[in-house]
Structure formats: C-alpha cells, structure tokens
Amino acid sequence: MQVRPFNQPAPRLGNQYDEDRVLRSVLARRFGGEVPAAVAEPLREMGRLAGGELYQAQLDDRLNEPRLVQWDAWGNRVDAIELSPLWRRAERLAAEYGLVATGYEPGHGALARTVQFALVHLFHPSTDLYSCPLAMTDGAARTLLESGNQALIERAVPHLTSRDPARFWTSGQWMTESTGGSDVGASETVAQRDGERWRLWGRKWFTSAATSQMALTLARPEGNGPGGRGLALFYVETRDDAGRLDGIEVLRLKDKLGTRKVPTAELVLDGTPAVAVAGESDGIRRIVPMLTLTRTWNSVCAASFMRRGVALAMDYARRREAFGRPLARQPLHVQTLAAMQAEYEAAFHLCFELIHLLGRAEHGEAGEDERALLRLMTALTKLTTGKQAVAVSTEAIECFGGAGYVEDTGLPVIVRDAQVLPIWEGTTNVLSLELLKACGDGVSLEVLRRRLARCARAGTDDRLVAAASVANAAADRALAWYRRAAESGPEALQAQARGFALTLGRATALALMCEHAQWSLDHEQDARARAAALAFATTRIDLLDAIEPDDAKLLVE
CATH class of the missing domain: 1.20.140.10 (Butyryl-CoA Dehydrogenase, subunit A, domain 3)
Structure with missing residues (x-):
C-alpha cells in the first residue's frame, strides 16, 4: 500500500489593508x-x-x-x-x-x-x-526644507518628493565612520574649500542604499575644531554629468546578518564635490x-x-x-x-x-x-x-x-x-541617553504624564479603566525615579536609563491602547481593541528594576 506523505500547508496572505x-x-x-x-x-x-x-x-x-x-x-x-x-x-x-x-x-x-x-x-x-532609502529620502527632503538653502531646495526637493519614477531621486545618509556610528562627533572626513564648492576626503564605513542619486553627509571643514560643533552638513550628488561616480569609490558591499537586499556599502570620498547645506559648523544640529x-x-x-x-x-x-x-x-x-x-x-x-x-x-x-x-x-x-x-x-x-x-x-x-531595528538610527542605549537629555528639567515628562492621564479619563469601561491605571502607575514610578536619580547626578541617571525609557514606552503604549479601545467600543461596537489592551496590561510594563551599579561593575570587571 502506498502511503501519501503529509505536507504542511504554506501560510498565505490576503489584502493586507482589509485584514489589518x-x-x-x-x-x-x-x-x-x-x-x-x-x-x-x-x-x-x-x-x-x-x-x-x-x-x-x-x-x-x-x-x-x-x-x-x-x-x-x-x-x-x-x-x-x-x-x-x-x-x-x-x-x-x-x-x-x-x-x-x-x-x-x-x-x-x-x-x-x-x-x-x-x-x-x-x-x-x-x-x-x-523602505530604507525612502526613509533617508524623506529625512533629506525635510532637512533641506528646514535649512533655508533655497538653491538646494529648488534643486533637490522636487526630485525627492516626485511621483514620477523618471524624476524621483532617493537620498543616502552618510554619517557612520569607523570611529563609531553613535559617536558622530568623532567623524574624520575632511572638507576642503574649492572655489564656491567643497571637496570631501574620507571613508564612510556604513552607507545604506548606496545607489541613491544624492546624499547628505557630515565632514569637518579644514580649521574647524573637534567634536560635533566642528562638523558641517554637506549635500552631495553622487554622479557627474556622464553618469559616473563623482569622486566616490565603492570598496565593498557589507556582508550583514540581515537586510541583505539593501546595498550597504563602504565608500571612500576622494575629493567628492559637495555643497554646504547650512553654514560651516553645527552639522549634528542640522x-x-x-x-x-x-x-x-x-x-x-x-x-x-x-x-x-x-x-x-x-x-x-x-x-x-x-x-x-x-x-x-x-x-x-x-x-x-x-x-x-x-x-x-x-x-x-x-x-x-x-x-x-x-x-x-x-x-x-x-x-x-x-x-x-x-x-x-x-x-x-x-x-x-x-x-x-x-x-x-x-x-x-x-x-x-x-x-x-x-x-x-x-x-x-x-x-x-x-534585528537591525534596535540598531539603525540609534541603539536602545543611545536613544535612552538621548531621552534623558530631552527630559531636561522634567517639564516634558509632565507633558507626557498629562497625556497619559487624558487617555485614562477617556475610559468608561471598568476593565479599561483598570488597565489604564496600570499604565499610569508605571509612569508615576518612572517619573519619581527620574526626580530622585537627577538629584544624584548623571551616573545614577545613566545606569537605569534603559529601564526608565522602556517603562515610559510601554506605559505610553498601554495608555494609548486603552484610549483607542474605548473609542472602538463606542463607535465601532468592537471589543477586539479592548481585548488587546487588556492582554498588553498583563505583560511587564514597569521595567525600572535594574542591576545595582556596584554589582554591575563586578560582573563586567
């Protein structure tokens, strides 16, 4: 007797708008x-x-x-x-x-x-x-629009925001060097003035979507001081009138864990023509x-x-x-x-x-x-x-x-x-430290706390009210920790910055879910958003507990 083998069915997708x-x-x-x-x-x-x-x-x-x-x-x-x-x-x-x-x-x-x-x-x-080159294209368009450089706005933005495939440009974002991705102020690329323009000399260690028609990049004009303030933001068109790379060499494509379809390259800028976007310093702010x-x-x-x-x-x-x-x-x-x-x-x-x-x-x-x-x-x-x-x-x-x-x-x-998503555009730790800077004297945290309270007030369903209270309790604990740690100095703040940031993130998400779930109950007569909020409320929202700093030091010595 012939036995017919069993084969597992492949998953299928329908219309992803209708099904979401x-x-x-x-x-x-x-x-x-x-x-x-x-x-x-x-x-x-x-x-x-x-x-x-x-x-x-x-x-x-x-x-x-x-x-x-x-x-x-x-x-x-x-x-x-x-x-x-x-x-x-x-x-x-x-x-x-x-x-x-x-x-x-x-x-x-x-x-x-x-x-x-x-x-x-x-x-x-x-x-x-x-989406990778599109993200950088969107960022370049907004950066140029806010720069006030009218010549570059007129030159590039119509391409970056075009719906015509024949006119559409994408933009690279050439920031990362071997001195470090997050420590942008350590950039070693040098800008030399060449008449009305500049020429760039350096190596860009990790440039995603290297086939773009233009790029924004950081370089240090000769004579500028160290650190981020000494860098300037430059506009580069990658090819000359004949369609050849203009002062750019591609050393290799990166062999990555994931995002392997993205042409991520290591480049050498060898006298690449460039235009200063907005002044000759403060590039990181730009x-x-x-x-x-x-x-x-x-x-x-x-x-x-x-x-x-x-x-x-x-x-x-x-x-x-x-x-x-x-x-x-x-x-x-x-x-x-x-x-x-x-x-x-x-x-x-x-x-x-x-x-x-x-x-x-x-x-x-x-x-x-x-x-x-x-x-x-x-x-x-x-x-x-x-x-x-x-x-x-x-x-x-x-x-x-x-x-x-x-x-x-x-x-x-x-x-x-x-796996690239916690790494690109700032790792979890880097963004946690940036969040601390954005918190400053705590005023912005109070704004967030009021937003979460507004989410809670929107609730009339008893179970959603209870779930929203979980979010608010976690946020209250995070804010109380921030005030205490700020009095102890930057070391105390940094040690638990990740737990603080993730607690605020998850608490905010839960509050927003509760607010929307109440709207969906009232206007769509749909209990599924409530079920999602209640399910998320059972997860760990408060992540503030961290290793004691002295114990952490012992473990990494």
Whole structure:
C-alpha cells in the first residue's frame, strides 16, 4: 500500500489593508469615524500588492542579493551595484504611490503624515527593505526644507518628493565612520574649500542604499575644531554629468546578518564635490530633522514587521493541524498568538501617536506641549518598537516549528531583518541617553504624564479603566525615579536609563491602547481593541528594576 506523505500547508496572505483591523480602525478615528474613499482606495490597492504580487516576488527572489561590479571588461573602474528585480519594482511603486510625496502634499493637511505612513506600513514588509532609502529620502527632503538653502531646495526637493519614477531621486545618509556610528562627533572626513564648492576626503564605513542619486553627509571643514560643533552638513550628488561616480569609490558591499537586499556599502570620498547645506559648523544640529523622520520610519517598519509575522502565524495556525485539531483551536497556541497581536497593537499605537504629533507640528498646529511631546516620543517610540519587533518576530517563526527555521520557506528573514531595528538610527542605549537629555528639567515628562492621564479619563469601561491605571502607575514610578536619580547626578541617571525609557514606552503604549479601545467600543461596537489592551496590561510594563551599579561593575570587571 502506498502511503501519501503529509505536507504542511504554506501560510498565505490576503489584502493586507482589509485584514489589518488596527490600521483601519485608527485611520477611521483620525478621520472622524470613516476613512475617506480617496484615502482608502490607494491603501487597499497597496494592501493587495503587499499580500499578493510583491510578497510572491519576494519569495521567488529570495536568493538574489545586490552585487558589486568594480571593473568593466576593459579594466575601467565602474563600481556598479546590481540590484534585484523587486528593488527596481519597489522604486517605481514608491514614486507612483507617493511613499514620500504624500507627506509633503497639501491634500490631507496635518493628516498627510498619517496617510503616508499607513502606505509605508503596508509597503515595507513586502519590498525587501526598500523602505530604507525612502526613509533617508524623506529625512533629506525635510532637512533641506528646514535649512533655508533655497538653491538646494529648488534643486533637490522636487526630485525627492516626485511621483514620477523618471524624476524621483532617493537620498543616502552618510554619517557612520569607523570611529563609531553613535559617536558622530568623532567623524574624520575632511572638507576642503574649492572655489564656491567643497571637496570631501574620507571613508564612510556604513552607507545604506548606496545607489541613491544624492546624499547628505557630515565632514569637518579644514580649521574647524573637534567634536560635533566642528562638523558641517554637506549635500552631495553622487554622479557627474556622464553618469559616473563623482569622486566616490565603492570598496565593498557589507556582508550583514540581515537586510541583505539593501546595498550597504563602504565608500571612500576622494575629493567628492559637495555643497554646504547650512553654514560651516553645527552639522549634528542640522541633521535633527533627518533623524526625526528616519526614526519615525524605523518605528513604523518595526510595527509593520510585527504585523507581517503575526499575519503569517495566524494564517498558518488556521491551516496546520496537530493532535487532531488546528493550532488556532489549541488553547496554549491561542494565548501565544494573542500576546503577539497585543504587542503589535501596542507598537502600532505608539507609532501613529508619534506620526499624529509630527503632522501637527509640520503644519503649524502643534502647541508647545505637543512639540515637547514630539521630541520625547521620537526616541521613546523608536527604542520601544525596535525591541518589540525582535521579540515578536522571533516568536512568530517559532509558531511554525521547524519550518520557521528553514530558509526556503522565506520565514527566517523576518527575524534577521527585524534585528537591525534596535540598531539603525540609534541603539536602545543611545536613544535612552538621548531621552534623558530631552527630559531636561522634567517639564516634558509632565507633558507626557498629562497625556497619559487624558487617555485614562477617556475610559468608561471598568476593565479599561483598570488597565489604564496600570499604565499610569508605571509612569508615576518612572517619573519619581527620574526626580530622585537627577538629584544624584548623571551616573545614577545613566545606569537605569534603559529601564526608565522602556517603562515610559510601554506605559505610553498601554495608555494609548486603552484610549483607542474605548473609542472602538463606542463607535465601532468592537471589543477586539479592548481585548488587546487588556492582554498588553498583563505583560511587564514597569521595567525600572535594574542591576545595582556596584554589582554591575563586578560582573563586567
């Protein structure tokens, strides 16, 4: 008798807009109860592409990675980077759907950023990290607009925000050198004046998306002092009129754990022509608008990766039978999936609160308190969601058992790519220290505390009121710790900065979940957002407890 072998079913994705209740609910709330057709239609189309054509292309093209061709057949140095078909397709779609442009167009007012990042949320996990150059492009456009350099604004911004693929440019962000990624002030790149322009000399250790048409980079004009104040921000167009790299050599592509589809290169600037963006010093201060945007993109991509892992795991649970019934009907597995969904919803609410503040600030609608909250939330959201993405993506592939560990299922890449999110745009520790600076005398913390209190006051459901009290208790403890530690000096603050930051991040996420859940109960008669808030409230929100400083020193000596 022939025995027919059992094969596990592959997970499938449907329209990622229609299937993402959280995204649709938050958009409905922002738009006063219903998502306008002009907003919903392109999102639904992007959701169809993300769950269909693009996802399948990603699976089919799994092994195709960027390739550096340094020399042509006749011995000429060309440094050509060959990209995958999906990356080329993603570039065109990004322009046509306005993945950057939407944030700068007037149609949606202060909600332009909300619509833009809803598109990003759908686009990101199916396009092999093409969100990376888009994030830097968005950051470059905002930085140039805020620089006041009219010549550069007129030259570059129409390209960076174009919907025409033939005109669309992406921008690099060349900051990292071998002296350190976070210690930007230690940059060794030198700028020499050459008439009206400058020429740059140095080595950029880690430049993501090295195929961009332009870049913003830091260099130290000759004669300037050390540290961040001595650096200036420069604008570079990467190719000359003949299409050749202009004073730039590509030494190699980086061999990375993840984000392997992103052409990350090590470059030498060998007299690269450049233009000073805004003066000849204070370059680090000039890149703050860029970091605000790239950290927001990083946060949204973290939530988006979490959503992808959860979507695949849930679909698989409905198809895979074990011990006589589907995984989706096994109580322990249901608990696991529910916890993953709750973490995703927490991350999503953090992201879209940040995005709402960003949109209001850019359109002149944010008051002083909201601007202070935006500064806090940028670091808070990025560091919190980065850690969540790694945890949830790891849990997601475990839901597939051994299949999650097998490369040709396309599942392991979720973990590898998510691992970059706590690193890019500032590690968890670096952002925790930046958060301390943003807290200053504690005024901005009081603004955050009032926002959380407002979330609590929105609740009328008894269980949501109780969950909101968990968030507020954790935030109160964090603020009390901050006041005590500030009196003890910077060493005491730094020692527990990570626990402080993550406590505030998770407390804020829980409060926002409770606020939205009450709205969803009242306006959508949907209890699922409440279930997510209650589930998240059972997790560890207060992470302030840390190793005693003396014990920590003993352990690392």
